[in-house]
Amino acid sequence: MDPISKVNLERITNGIYAFTMTLMVRNITTPVAGSITTDTSFVLYLVSVILExxxxxxxxxxxxxxxxxYFQMFHRMKTFDFRFIYLHLLSLMIVVFVPFTQSFASMSDEVPASNILFQVNYLALSLVLVWQWHHARTHIELLEPALEETEASFLAKKFLVPLxxxxxxxxxxxxxxxxxxxxYLAPFVVLGLFFRSGPVKAG
Amino acid sequence: MDPISKVNLERITNGIYAFTMTLMVRNITTPVAGSITTDTSFVLYLVSVILExxxxxxxxxxxxxxxxxYFQMFHRMKTFDFRFIYLHLLSLMIVVFVPFTQSFASMSDEVPASNILFQVNYLALSLVLVWQWHHARTHIELLEPALEETEASFLAKKFLVPLxxxxxxxxxxxxxxxxxxxxYLAPFVVLGLFFRSGPVKAG
Amino acid sequence: MDPISKVNLERITNGIYAFTMTLMVRNITTPVAGSITTDTSFVLYLVSVILExxxxxxxxxxxxxxxxxYFQMFHRMKTFDFRFIYLHLLSLMIVVFVPFTQSFASMSDEVPASNILFQVNYLALSLVLVWQWHHARTHIELLEPALEETEASFLAKKFLVPLxxxxxxxxxxxxxxxxxxxxYLAPFVVLGLFFRSGPVKAG
Amino acid sequence: MDPISKVNLERITNGIYAFTMTLMVRNITTPVAGSITTDTSFVLYLVSVILExxxxxxxxxxxxxxxxxYFQMFHRMKTFDFRFIYLHLLSLMIVVFVPFTQSFASMSDEVPASNILFQVNYLALSLVLVWQWHHARTHIELLEPALEETEASFLAKKFLVPLxxxxxxxxxxxxxxxxxxxxYLAPFVVLGLFFRSGPVKAG
Structure with missing residues (x-):
């Protein structure tokens, strides 16, 4: 019997990503109460938050x-073992840190060191992603039987881009x-240029 | 093989809408601690937030x-391609902005310019909605085979209402x-009057 | 074709309830930074929030x-029509208000009028619940074909308890x-005493 | 007919865990606006929150x-009765308290009594977990028919570890x-050492 059903790991992943993505909007500084009384002060406020x-x-x-x-990865897997689940919980913990480390982004001009937090966060996320797919590929019983080697290795290359x-x-x-x-947006360009159409034959 | 399974795009959509809709209640100004000590001050507070x-x-x-x-759209689709998923992530990002842009609604009397934020947000949401359905209809392999042209075009007209x-x-x-x-509530009237019963035959 | 699939209304309902139930814990006053420095001040703080x-x-x-x-209701339904979905969105909106109206509960001693908010909120929730089940029962095409009249009427009585x-x-x-x-906790006693075992035969 | 379908209890559980785990990141003290202006002040801030x-x-x-x-437990169950659902709602309520009780962890040096909150929270969670599985095992109609006694008792021992x-x-x-x-991290060591491979034969 599997440790837990696949659908529940998908669900908590969706929940944590959805919440994290929604929560981040709170990092945009809201105006101090009473500070905006005219169109001019509103525009000044907007200019000050545009970078945020x-x-x-x-x-x-x-x-x-x-x-x-992650969902491209899950989609090619039949089941999970405990090791994979532990790695994934680690990955979710790193995701949850994003709203925290991202909140320092706006001070990057004066305080260069503040960037290190988001940098480390992004690196950790990329590492665990590659690690999880490596784990899945070396434990063939976790993979969809229909998965071809071309496609598995195509995904592996794709997951190396953020790293x-x-x-x-x-x-x-x-x-x-x-x-x-x-x-940090470079992966989108790389993915758009080189990983658009999938491996030949495995589309 | 599909980029990701349909159910997971539905799940993250549900998650992000659910959190966004719940988070917005936080935009209602809560009373300053200690400011409400009598029934009178409570009623004054209530009057001040009624518009919020x-x-x-x-x-x-x-x-x-x-x-x-969106779920009426998904319900008529069989699968998604990458272009559709990217458009949908864009649409979700716009949704997540709503609690931010909506928080300026209460200052619209004194600061007319503050409305532009919610206005732009609503316009962007409407545009991407129409764009996504247009993309789906021009890529027939994404649609439910059972979907009739009358119904597809009925939906297209419906999605034009907010735009x-x-x-x-x-x-x-x-x-x-x-x-x-x-x-911004006008769509409900339009939809109630003209789009109530669905296209003839495809109800 | 149904307006939306049943599973998606269930999902957004679960999402909104889960988030609302989690968010409410934030209504418990946290200590002012630096105000707790000894065990005594911690105990005093605890006493002050015990009611919250x-x-x-x-x-x-x-x-x-x-x-x-709601999930007992959904479990007995086969599909939803637009009217039911609109009622349910209204019900979810009322749910989302709960963390707001509940935040005034702690001031009920000095400011009796503050209770009216939670009171109205609870009344509105109870009303829409009864309304939705009434709508479902009078539109037989929405119900599970296997549903017996005894069970439907048993549920109707149950839903009247909070009202x-x-x-x-x-x-x-x-x-x-x-x-x-x-x-407001009385329903649990009533339900425990009279609605424990379900209608005879329909268990 | 079951009180509610199994999938919906799983969904709200996933939702509440996902939000709670995400919300906790907010307990990390963010710097006072304007307090960080140099790399040095940033490093000092980081040192001050490292324990958090x-x-x-x-x-x-x-x-x-x-x-x-919980998902290992649900995975071995076929259905839930009302008693189990009430216990589970209680358990979810205790989970929702975690961000609150956890927020006092950083003051544990000066205010020893503040630990009692998280301590009680953890104890309550452990107790209800054991209680729920005990309830399931003594109501055989709730369990997956395929579940062997060895595996059921293996899980029972596992659930005793946090208690x-x-x-x-x-x-x-x-x-x-x-x-x-x-x-509080000891369970991971114990589980890693003694509960790694599952009961013989039921693995």
């Missing part, structure tokens, strides 16, 4: 990407190039 | 309407008529 | 009761007896 | 453990040894 709004949208897309990755970007980000900082927010 | 309560109810109904629209209202709202503001909250 | 904790537990149980009622309690609460206040928190 | 982060991770894992326990740890914690405090946060 962009940061939120970026983090939302990143979480959406990992959510998609590559995270490592690149760390290298940039060490090389003194500084932190580039936009880098 | 109505605004909340309106936004809840609007989200409920989009939620219903029409959003455009009307922008026109009103440009024409200097000002912002009319109540306008 | 009990109020929270009561409201949690009440929501749990309505959640159970009866709500009316009693209003009567108490008009009669000047005042507000009795505990009254 | 560890506490959060511990509580997340503990909730993850109970979540896993044993909770009792040990209380004993430690009475013996004046003081509160040891780390103790």
């Amino acid at each position: 709004i962009i940061d939120f949208a970026g983090a939302f897309l990143i979480l959406g990407m990992f959510w998609l990755f 590559g970007v995270a490592v690149l980000g760390v290298a940039f900082i060490w090389a003194g190039i500084g932190y580039i927010d936009i880098l | 309560i109505i605004d909340f109810a309106g936004a809840f109904l609007i989200l409920g309407m989009f939620w219903l629209f 029409g209202v959003a455009v009307l709202g922008v026109a009103f503001i440009w024409a200097g008529i000002g912002y009319i909250d109540i306008l | 904790i009990i109020d929270f537990a009561g409201a949690f149980l009440i929501l749990g009761m309505f959640w159970l009622f 009866g309690v709500a009316v009693l609460g209003v009567a108490f206040i008009w009669a000047g007896i005042g507000y009795i928190d505990i009254l | 982060i560890i506490d959060f991770a511990g509580a997340f894992l503990i909730l993850g453990m109970f979540w896993l326990f 044993g740890v909770a009792v040990l914690g209380v004993a430690f405090i009475w013996a004046g040894i003081g509160y040891i946060d780390i103790l």
Whole structure:
């Protein structure tokens, strides 16, 4: 008998991603009560939060990407073992940290060190993703019998994209190039260019 | 093999709508601690938030309407492609913004510009809804085989209602008529009058 | 074709109840930062919130009761029509108000009028529950074909219990007896005594 | 007819665990606005919250453990009776308290009494878990017919582990040894060592 049914791991994953993605909008600074009394003060407020709004949208897309990755993974699996479930709980814990580490993004200009939190968070997420799929592929009894090797290895390459970007980000900082927010959206470009159509034959 | 199973896109959609609709109740200003000590001060507080309560109810109904629209759409689809999923993630991101943009509704009297946020949010939601159904209808392999053209086009017309209202709202503001909250509830009247019984034969 | 599939209304209902029940714990006043430095101050704090904790537990149980009622209702239904879905969205909106109205419970001693909010909220929930089941029973095509009339009428009586309690609460206040928190838990006693074993034969 | 369908109790359980696990991240103190202006002040802030982060991770894992326990239990059950559902609602109420009681963990050094809250919370969770499985095993009609006695008793022993740890914690405090946060993670070690491979034959 499986440790738990597959559907319940899918459900708690959906719940935690949905809640985390919704909660992040709270990181956008709301105006101090009574500070907005004219159109001018409203526009000034908007200008001051525009970067936070962009940061939120970026983090939302990143979480959406990992959510998609996980469900593409689950979709190719028949069942889970305990090791996989423990890894996944770890991965969910890292996801839950995102609204916390993302809340420091707006201070990245004056306080460069504050970026390290989101950086580490993103790296950890990418690592566990690759680890989980590696675990699944080396335990063939967890996989959908219909899954072809071409497709399994195609997914493995896809899951390496965010990890590559995270490592690149760390290298940039060490090389003194500084932190580039936009880098974290690079996976979308890479995925759009090279991983669009799926492996030949396994579509 | 589908990118992800249909049920999981439905689940995260339900999760995000459920949290967003629940979270919005937090936009109602709670009394400052210690400020309410008598029945009179309580009644004064209630009067001061009555408009916020109505605004909340309106936004809840609007989200409920989009939620219903999306599940009427999903119900007529067999599967999703990546393009549809990306559009839907965009749509969910716009939904998550609602508690943020809606929080400015209460200051609309003194700060007319503050309305633009909710206005843009509503317009964006309406646009993506129409876009998604257009995408589905032009990719016949995504649709339920049993779906008749009459019903598909009936849905398309229905989904145009909020977009029409959003455009009307922008026109009103440009024409200097000002912002009319109540306008956003107009779809319910239109839908109740003209879209009640479904297309003939496909009911 | 049904407006939406039954499972999705169940999902959003579960999501909204789960979130509302979880969010309410935030109504318990947390200590002011730095105010607790000794065991004595901690105990004093605990004493000051003990009533809020009990109020929270009561409201949690009440929501749990309505959640159970709704899933007992859904379990006996085959499909939903638009009218039923609109009523249910209304009911969910009323549920979402509970953390708001419940937050005034702790001030009920000094500000008797503050109780009216939770009172009205509870009454509205009870009314819509009865209304929805009445709608379902008068539209036989919505019900499970296997459902016997004895069971349908047994449920109808059960759903009247919270409404009866709500009316009693209003009567108490008009009669000047005042507000009795505990009254809202009365349904559990009534249900435990008279509705334990289900209708004879329909178990 | 069952009181409610099994899937809906699973759904609300997933929902409440997901929100509770996500909400807890809010217990980590965020910096006062404007207090972080240099890398040094950021590092000082990080040092001051490192214990809160560890506490959060511990509580997340503990909730993850109970979540896993419950779904291992549900997985072996065919249906639920009202008594089981009431016990489970009680258990969910205790779960919802965790973000509240956990928020006092960071003050445990100066205010030893503050630990009692989380201690009681953990003990209550453990007790209801054992109680629910006891109820299921003594009502054979609730269990999966395929469930073997070896596996049922293996689960019963597993569910005793957190209860044993909770009792040990209380004993430690009475013996004046003081509160040891780390103790609450002991179940993972015990489970890893003795409950890894499942009962012989029923694995």
